[in-house]
Amino acid sequence: MALVGIIGAGIGGIATAVQLARYGIESVIFERDRIGGLIRNAYSVENTMFFPDGIKGEKVVEILEEYVRKYDLKILYEEVRAVKKAGGLFEVETAGGVHRFKYLVVATGTRPRRLPFDGITYHVAEVPERHYGRVLIIGGGDVAFDYALTMSERSDEVIILMRSEPKALPYLQELVKKRSNIRTLMGQVREIRPINGKQKLLARTSAGNFEVELVLGAIGRVPNIELVQGIEDDNLFLVGDVKNGIYRQTALAIADGIKTAMVIWRRERYGDTE
Structure with a gap:
């Protein structure tokens, strides 16, 4: 059983999985469509501080795909139907069955108004x-x-x-x-x-x-938070646009994912609760 479940293969979800893989922690990513999320729509991404002239969203997706291959990330292309906490574990239900994890990362982004x-x-x-x-x-x-x-x-x-x-x-x-x-x-x-x-x-x-x-x-977006509404748990993490309100930025989603992976690693390694 993988330690961490990640819902959403956008840039925040992939960043989380990559950093976890660097720590040797296995994760499973659930994605109903294609990796990349909304970044695929972007005309120019220039706020990561690495592409001063900007980079097409589709090119960012290609880079994410390279990371998936490099770290052999496990992605299940199945839509998540429900999430609940039972027996100390998160149960993620898809058409393929129920998957259980100690930690759950929700990187489901937003949907359009x-x-x-x-x-x-x-x-x-x-x-x-x-x-x-x-x-x-x-x-x-x-x-x-x-x-x-x-x-x-x-x-x-x-x-x-x-x-x-x-x-x-x-x-x-x-x-x-x-x-x-x-x-x-x-x-x-x-x-x-x-x-x-x-x-x-x-x-x-x-x-x-x-x-x-x-x-x-393009009149605004709202968080895709329905799957975990009502669940409060220290081992549940929200990453990227799903939690950042109007502050939807690529750099913030990447940072959220990396920090989340670091927190999970420290909890497993040292028992930190901060």
Whole structure:
């Protein structure tokens, strides 16, 4: 039986598993989809202090895959259905059965806040690879501006629709200003519906009506914490975006994972409870 279970193979979960492997501690990572998590969506990651010119999210995922191979990390591609504490152990239930661990690390990240309209995509990594005419992005934070930069490379025009002044990092705002095919508007969405006979959507907004080929939603995110709600235990650790609220940063997720692994090692080695 592995000592540690890790739910989520994003950058925080992988960082935890790598540091545990360095200590010779075995872990099992549960991932329902692909490793990398939301980092896959990123246009540019430059806050880790190692890539001053930035690095594509997809490239970060490739690096994570190299770490998985290097440390022979065990990943079960199974969705976790339930978690409970029984007999002093955490029981993680998947379609493949029940797995038991002394320690449990939850690195499940966040999920998007959704708008009350059909036809909206919430992850740029899920957008089919082709050229688009006009793309509408709803939101004014880091994710919205990051999505706009990504889509500007495969679209004729990108519109960022914001309810208020942009909240994105000044760094991202400056990058957006340099793209001639991105424009920002103030307004709210009133309706999104398909246009008969066309593979397009009509977006009715307070800033005007737009025919678009794609609508991306980026109005915020909420923690994926449901699996362990109600469980309070010193051997339960939250890592990365799932616990950091609005402070969702790659560097913080990596640091959380490494620190968590260090705490687990010290508890096993010295019996520390701090």
